[in-house]
Amino acid sequence: MKRTLLFGLLLALLIGWPMLPGRASSHREAPLISQDPMADNTDLYAFRSPDRPETATIIANYIPLESPAGGPNFPAFDDTVLYEIHVDNDGDAEEDLTYQFRFRTETNNPDTFLYNTGPINSLDDPNWNRRQTYSVRLVRHRRGKASREELLGRDLATPPDNIGPRSTPNYEALAAAAVHTIGGGVKVFAGQRDDPFFVDLGSVFDLAGLRPFNPAHLIPLPAENGRDAVARYNTHSIALQIPVDQLVKAKKPTIGIYASASRRSIRVLRHDGASDDFGPYVQVSRLGAPLINEVVIPLGQKDAWNRSEPENDARFAGLYTRPEVSRLETLLYGGALAPIDDTDRTDLVAILLTGVPGLNFTGPRKADLLRLNTSIAPTSSPSRLAVLDGDLAGFPNGRRLADDVVDIELRAFAQGYGPILEELLGLPNKSPNNLLGDGVDTNDMPFLHAFPYVGTPHQGYDVP
Numbered sequence: 001m002k003r004t005l006l007f008g009l010l011l012a013l014l015i016g017w018p019m020l021p022g023r024a025s026s027h028r029e030a031p032l033i034s035q036d037p038m039a040d041n042t043d044l045y046a047f048r049s050p051d052r053p054e055t056a057t058i059i060a061n062y063i064p065l066e067s068p069a070g071g072p073n074f075p076a077f078d079d080t081v082l083y084e085i086h087v088d089n090d091g092d093a094e095e096d097l098t099y100q101f102r103f104r105t106e107t108n109n110p111d112t113f114l115y116n117t118g119p120i121n122s123l124d125d126p127n128w129n130r131r132q133t134y135s136v137r138l139v140r141h142r143r144g145k146a147s148r149e150e151l152l153g154r155d156l157a158t159p160p161d162n163i164g165p166r167s168t169p170n171y172e173a174l175a176a177a178a179v180h181t182i183g184g185g186v187k188v189f190a191g192q193r194d195d196p197f198f199v200d201l202g203s204v205f206d207l208a209g210l211r212p213f214n215p216a217h218l219i220p221l222p223a224e225n226g227r228d229a230v231a232r233y234n235t236h237s238i239a240l241q242i243p244v245d246q247l248v249k250a251k252k253p254t255i256g257i258y259a260s261a262s263r264r265s266i267r268v269l270r271h272d273g274a275s276d277d278f279g280p281y282v283q284v285s286r287l288g289a290p291l292i293n294e295v296v297i298p299l300g301q302k303d304a305w306n307r308s309e310p311e312n313d314a315r316f317a318g319l320y321t322r323p324e325v326s327r328l329e330t331l332l333y334g335g336a337l338a339p340i341d342d343t344d345r346t347d348l349v350a351i352l353l354t355g356v357p358g359l360n361f362t363g364p365r366k367a368d369l370l371r372l373n374t375s376i377a378p379t380s381s382p383s384r385l386a387v388l389d390g391d392l393a394g395f396p397n398g399r400r401l402a403d404d405v406v407d408i409e410l411r412a413f414a415q416g417y418g419p420i421l422e423e424l425l426g427l428p429n430k431s432p433n434n435l436l437g438d439g440v441d442t443n444d445m446p447f448l449h450a451f452p453y454v455g456t457p458h459q460g461y462d463v464p
Contacts, residue, residue: 093367153182164461201229216336226439256369372398
């Protein structure tokens with residue numbers, strides 16, 4: 001029997017088993033976007049700002065698994081990509097506000113291979129050879145179409161990447177100088193940060209292992225502590241801190257958010273290796289709730305999902321009510337877990353597609369959005385398990401940097417919601433399903449106490 005199950009598992013892998021929980025939230029999650037890292041939208045966060053609770057902070061990360069020592073051409077935003085953060089504030093799953101970011105890179109000295117020719121001590125230091133600036137526009141939509149556009153900021157400086165003690169000796173001072181206040185009292189930051197996601201990729205991609213539960217796996221191994229495979233990697237963050245009253249509509253405190261990246265529809269390669277891009281923008285990546293394109297959407301639909309809009313997500317609803325992840329949890333760990341339902345999973349539809357009534361429900365229309373109820377105040381002592389632990393200010397009500405979405409979603413798919421949600425919402429609390437996790441509970445770098453909150457990026461010089 002065990003051999004038959006193992007054969008079924010391997011067959012599933014060969015014919016296109018979707019990526020399992022533990023994939024760094026949306027890093028290289030679909031075939032086409034894995035070839036286009038500068039447009040790869042890796043993580044999205046939204047939360048009431050703990051030090052400025054009258055505002056909400058939204059952070060969209062791009063460029064997966066940046067090596068800090070990746071010179072001489074260090075990672076940067078792509079000048080040919082349109083980066084966007086979209087907000088739905090009336091519950092129809094269509095964007096009402098869109099914050100657009102376009103970048104421009106200048107090479108000061110084309111006759112050197114160096115990223116910098118001396119220490120970078122300011123954002124306009126001539127030693128910095130690859131300076132990047134950007135503009136921010138707010139597009140307001142009405143009935144699904146753009147109705148008004150406003151330039152909020154232009155020629156805004158990004159910080160350089162964190163190279164080393166000779167090149168960037170005072171990195172956080174440079175990063176602080178790159179926090180800008182733009183139209184309407186909005187704060188913005190764009191630049192390199194530590195990748196705040198934490199997960200044991202190495203074990204998960206070894207036939208979906210969870211090291212603390214190794215003995216219960218179909219192919220058992222000794223139990224171990226989890227290992228954060230995203231530790232010591234950086235990413236590029238676009239962060240906004242916006243007064244709540246600019247985001248919400250009257251009597252509708254809950255907003256839905258997603259981020260995207262788009263490219264022009266036509267690219268013509270020139271003989272010098274550069275390109276000319278033309279035509280309308282085409283969306284190539286999107287992200288709302290974490291891990292959706294990884295664990296819910298099958299391999300053959302991942303690229304199409306990235307190109308589609310959230311308001312059309314009802315066509316994917318069957319993948320939520322009959323989740324393959326739940327079947328795989330049963331296959332791999334079924335002998336050690338309570339039985340898991342893999343049909344009629346309306347609980348996952350509520351958590352991931354409509355919002356939870358009484359928490360962050362936006363309406364019956366199904367859409368992959370990160371839903372944030374802005375009327376819920378920040379928690380003074382946040383729990384990494386967020387709502388599962390009774391902390392209603394965290395995932396799936398928005399997502400904070402420290403929320404352990406891997407463990408939360410593993411338990412949700414296994415119907416191990418914990419005693420608090422069992423009492424409040426009548427959700428199943430199957431045991432030991434309510435203990436599932438990858439063994440990685442925190443990020444490798446501390447988060448900041450003020451905007452943009454994401455931790456200091458790892459310095460290339462210090463990479464082991």
